[in-house]
Amino acid sequence: MNCKEIWVIAEIRQGSLTRTTSQLLGAARKLAEQQGLHAAAVLLGGEQTQADELARKVPLILWVKEPRLETYEASRYAYALRQLIEVRGSPVAILTGAGAAGLEFLPRLSMSCDSAYASSCVDLWWEGSELACRRPVYGGKVYEELALSTKPAFFTVRPGAFAVPENLETPGKIEAVSVTVPEDLGLDLIERKRTTAGQKDLSEAARVVAGGRGMGVPENFKLLEELAGVLDGAVGVSRAVVDAGWFPHDIQVGKSGKTISPELYIACGISGAIHHVLGINTAKVVVAINKDPDAAIFKSADYGIIGDALEILPGLIEKLKV
Amino acid sequence: MSLKIAVLVKQVPDHEAIVQLKSDRELDIEERYVCSFFDEVAIEAALNIKKDNPETEIFALSAGGRRAVDALRRAVAMGIDNVEHIGDETLETVDNYYTARVLAARLKTQQPGLIICGKQAGDDDAAAVGPMVAALLNIPHASAVVSLEMAAGTGRIKIGREAEGEVQYFESGFPLLVTAEKGLAEPHVPVVMRVMKAMKTQAAHIPIEELGLADIEPGGRVRRLRYAAPPERPPVTMIEQPFPENVVELINHLRQGGVV
Ligand SMILES: Cc1cc2nc3c(=O)[nH]c(=O)nc-3n(C[C@H](O)[C@H](O)[C@H](O)COP(=O)(O)OP(=O)(O)OC[C@H]3O[C@@H](n4cnc5c(N)ncnc54)[C@H](O)[C@@H]3O)c2cc1C
Ligand SMILES: Nc1ncnc2c1ncn2[C@@H]1O[C@H](COP(=O)(O)O)[C@@H](O)[C@H]1O
Numbered sequence: 001m002n003c004k005e006i007w008v009i010a011e012i013r014q015g016s017l018t019r020t021t022s023q024l025l026g027a028a029r030k031l032a033e034q035q036g037l038h039a040a041a042v043l044l045g046g047e048q049t050q051a052d053e054l055a056r057k058v059p060l061i062l063w064v065k066e067p068r069l070e071t072y073e074a075s076r077y078a079y080a081l082r083q084l085i086e087v088r089g090s091p092v093a094i095l096t097g098a099g100a101a102g103l104e105f106l107p108r109l110s111m112s113c114d115s116a117y118a119s120s121c122v123d124l125w126w127e128g129s130e131l132a133c134r135r136p137v138y139g140g141k142v143y144e145e146l147a148l149s150t151k152p153a154f155f156t157v158r159p160g161a162f163a164v165p166e167n168l169e170t171p172g173k174i175e176a177v178s179v180t181v182p183e184d185l186g187l188d189l190i191e192r193k194r195t196t197a198g199q200k201d202l203s204e205a206a207r208v209v210a211g212g213r214g215m216g217v218p219e220n221f222k223l224l225e226e227l228a229g230v231l232d233g234a235v236g237v238s239r240a241v242v243d244a245g246w247f248p249h250d251i252q253v254g255k256s257g258k259t260i261s262p263e264l265y266i267a268c269g270i271s272g273a274i275h276h277v278l279g280i281n282t283a284k285v286v287v288a289i290n291k292d293p294d295a296a297i298f299k300s301a302d303y304g305i306i307g308d309a310l311e312i313l314p315g316l317i318e319k320l321k322v
Numbered sequence: 323m324s325l326k327i328a329v330l331v332k333q334v335p336d337h338e339a340i341v342q343l344k345s346d347r348e349l350d351i352e353e354r355y356v357c358s359f360f361d362e363v364a365i366e367a368a369l370n371i372k373k374d375n376p377e378t379e380i381f382a383l384s385a386g387g388r389r390a391v392d393a394l395r396r397a398v399a400m401g402i403d404n405v406e407h408i409g410d411e412t413l414e415t416v417d418n419y420y421t422a423r424v425l426a427a428r429l430k431t432q433q434p435g436l437i438i439c440g441k442q443a444g445d446d447d448a449a450a451v452g453p454m455v456a457a458l459l460n461i462p463h464a465s466a467v468v469s470l471e472m473a474a475g476t477g478r479i480k481i482g483r484e485a486e487g488e489v490q491y492f493e494s495g496f497p498l499l500v501t502a503e504k505g506l507a508e509p510h511v512p513v514v515m516r517v518m519k520a521m522k523t524q525a526a527h528i529p530i531e532e533l534g535l536a537d538i539e540p541g542g543r544v545r546r547l548r549y550a551a552p553p554e555r556p557p558v559t560m561i562e563q564p565f566p567e568n569v570v571e572l573i574n575h576l577r578q579g580g581v582v
Binding site: 013073074075078099100101103104105106107108109110111112115116117118119120127130132134136137138139140141142143144145146147148149150186187188189190191192193194195196199201202203204207231249250252255256257259263264274275278281284285286287288298299300301302303304305306307311312315316319320 | 335338340341342349351359418419422444445446447448449450451452453454456457458462463464465468480481483486487488490491492493503504542543544545547548549552555556558560561565566569570575576579581
């Protein structure tokens with residue numbers, strides 16, 4: 001059984017929808033329109049405020065209010081969505097953000113539907129009646145374009161691939177769907193520890209201020225936090241300072257850390273090793289501040305300043321505040 | 323309790339290898355291949371479990387052409403004695419779906435308690451094969467795992483999984499699949515003796531025909547339309563004024579570009 005829909009699995013972080021979810025709702029609306037389909041958001045667990053937030057962006061919300069979905073776990077999410085597909089029919093495509101959760105549960109779900117999946121896409125379009133995507137491979141040194149032939153076609157999509165859409169004139173319809181998840185399914189969450197107290201999420205942040213070994217000592221990273229605060233952004237770091245034990249791995253940017261796509265990336269005291277810049281290939285505007293005129297980072301930047309980050313950062317903070 | 327661990331490894335171009343377009347159908351890849359970064363983390367994580375639990379049995383699997391044997395040699399050099407090479411060159415061009423099918427078919431007969439993959443392979447960067455294998459075996463899985471702790475004598479394991487801004491800890495029994503994130507273990511450089519041993523290793527070979535996958539068409543789901551060059555960043559604009567004028571100039575550029 002099929003339904004003429006494209007679903008976006010909504011992601012909620014710290015109580016609200018992620019920027020990627022809103023962007024995907026815009027993409028789903030456009031893609032659906034082009035083929036006479038309907039765009040819908042799927043909310044697993046969650047609250048009325050989030051359903052309402054979705055309703056401003058998409059004409060239909062399928063809300064699965066199962067208590068066992070209140071905290072995310074991969075096999076439970078995959079199971080619930082598999083049930084939803086069974087009761088409602090197979091949508092044409094299922095999209096979600098390429099964050100920790102999406103990358104974990106969506107390939108699992110695609111396989112249990114015996115269908116095709118493409119990971120970490122940066123664009124989606126119709127190629128005849130098939131959905132096609134563009135995605136970086138080999139750390140972004142080249143891109144590949146794929147068409148997915150089976151339905152539902154599954155995609156995880158990077159932040160920043162699409163613009164956040166306008167609100168709808170009339171809010172979408174919220175439809176409760178009942179799906180039950182077995183008691184004994186999945187892993188039991190026993191504890192969670194925040195690693196980056198209060199900081200905005202690095203992968204989602206529209207602006208990222210990053211520091212490397214050139215920042216000198218851990219205390220100097222306060223400047224980056226302050227600038228991130230002014231820009232409503234997040235702090236990232238190079239591997240050198242993670243290896244030095246100054247910061248946890250989860251804010252490392254690069255090939256063995258996070259691949260991010262912010263609107264603005266400011267690299268301070270970072271030399272620009274290939275491993276690092278592979279993580280920022282899809283950043284829109286890159287600024288490099290480095291005191292070495294020959295630093296490789298300038299080759300991967302849009303704007304460069306040769307100078308001491310410890311002098312320039314306070315200047316930037318002061319001038320941006322006014 | 324004796325635990326059987328399978329480690330899945332893949333040979334991929336080094337991060338520093340040059341990869342560019344030959345045409346929109348074909349890539350030009352510099353001949354610098356290594357065992358994928360996260361797969362070495364997976365190997366080390368398995369060895370660490372064995373250190374504390376000497377009964378543990380570890381084997382490594384790689385599916386692919388002749389190159390796959392090099393990934394297995396790395397596993398041997400690092401300390402895994404038991405390695406298996408699945409399939410042939412035809413697997414070099416298949417999608418994640420088919421790779422997962424092949425690996426799962428073999429793992430079904432071996433029945434490991436714990437399967438450790440890399441978070442993502444250094445070529446397709448998909449992070450997909452691990453979760454797909456877990457789905458096929460119908461076992462739970464966790465991606466991007468940064469800690470694994472065996473609870474002594476209980477047959478259970480505590481898993482730390484990295485998500486945005488936090489580490490989530492789960493408890494699980496076996497069987498279980500995890501994908502290794504950096505930080506789970508620190509891959510060691512193998513000693514010369516082991517490297518010599520690895521060079522002489524003949525990996526056991528399993529032909530695809532033995533896996534009972536005849537009814538699945540490789541490449542039936544995902545069709546590659548083309549390769550494309552990455553979007554190019556325009557040449558850098560250096561801001562030459564002295565401090566603090568350079569800061570003002572930079573902010574002007576950023577405001578014009580609408581990013582601040
Ligand atoms: C398999 C592998 C994976 C890797 N993965 C990653 C990864 O994911 N992410 C990552 O970042 N690295 C990664 N690396 C490491 C990478 O190769 C580099 O070693 C690392 O990025 C260097 O960090 P850095 O730029 O902070 O330090 P350095 O290379 O030491 O550079 C410091 C820079 O700061 C400048 N500087 C010094 N003082 C100042 C000042 N006062 N003001 C302004 N500039 C100043 C210097 O000119 C220099 O350019 C990986 C390496 C390997 C082998
Ligand atoms: N051909 C293969 N042989 C063995 N393991 C593989 C193969 N392809 C992928 N894997 C495993 O799956 C992980 C993720 O790969 P990928 O989904 O391609 O990013 C890798 O790090 C390996 O552990």
